[in-house]
């Protein structure tokens with residue numbers, strides 16, 4: 001599959017790279033890392049980046065404005081996006097050929113060629129592996145910086161369970177390239193003062209249930225009180241993850257007409273629960289949407305039941321593992 005993808009890239013003069021909406025460092029890292037690799041190794045090719053911009057991540061990458069005509073003969077590559085609805089810029093079907101590169105569990109097969117590896121920490125790690133697999137592709141400092149950003153973002157600085165020995169090996173290979181790592185970390189983890197104040201509010205007000213489910217409900221009023229928007233609250237989902245006895249947790253942030261739920265776990269897999277609430281994602285990190293606070297309470301109840309069930313399963317003597 002890596003060879004096939006490389007053949008397609010070599011055969012294409014125009015390449016447009018997409019990723020998911022509400023971009024995170026891995027979305028930008030894989031999109032921009034792949035684009036930079038192609039541009040640096042094949043300067044004659046035209047490589048375009050499309051999607052909304054992100055103020056907090058524009059130190060990594062800025063987007064292009066891609067005219068409709070450019071799609072006509074283009075190879076389109078979508079990075080880090082499990083399903084069509086989540087692809088930023090719905091013109092992704094208008095190219096000559098479509099490639100999907102992703103590390104989320106498969107929910108939707110939309111590419112002519114697909115390379116999906118849920119065992120990878122990040123799509124950025126996959127792009128770095130792709131680079132390594134093709135001797136013709138030379139890694140460059142700017143590509144390394146972007147791919148490193150994606151790995152750091154999706155692994156929470158190498159602490160989540162998705163990290164493998166290969167993740168560290170890949171990171172080591174990336175940091176051998178001369179880019180300013182200190183400057184990169186300073187940018188990635190700088191915080192807006194209003195967000196820090198909301199962080200304090202979340203820490204003071206989250207609830208922890210007896211079975212180890214944590215939750216916080218941020219109404220639109222609360223978010224506005226801190227002069228923020230709902231999307232600003234998303235970065236706070238892990239702020240109480242170190243709480244003693246916490247097994248799974250959810251941060252609700254209300255928007256106009258809906259409430260986003262960001263769900264995380266240290267034990268039971270939560271992506272199927274998320275799928276019951278118009279969402280999905282990874283076994284330990286998913287997103288969902290509910291439409292009122294009663295539905296939010298139902299999600300919490302389901303999460304509590306899931307954690308209780310998981311506890312019983314692991315404590316039963318004579319279970320398959322023992």
Ligand SMILES: [Mn+2]
Pocket residue numbers: 026027080103121122123154
């Ligand atoms: Mn990712």
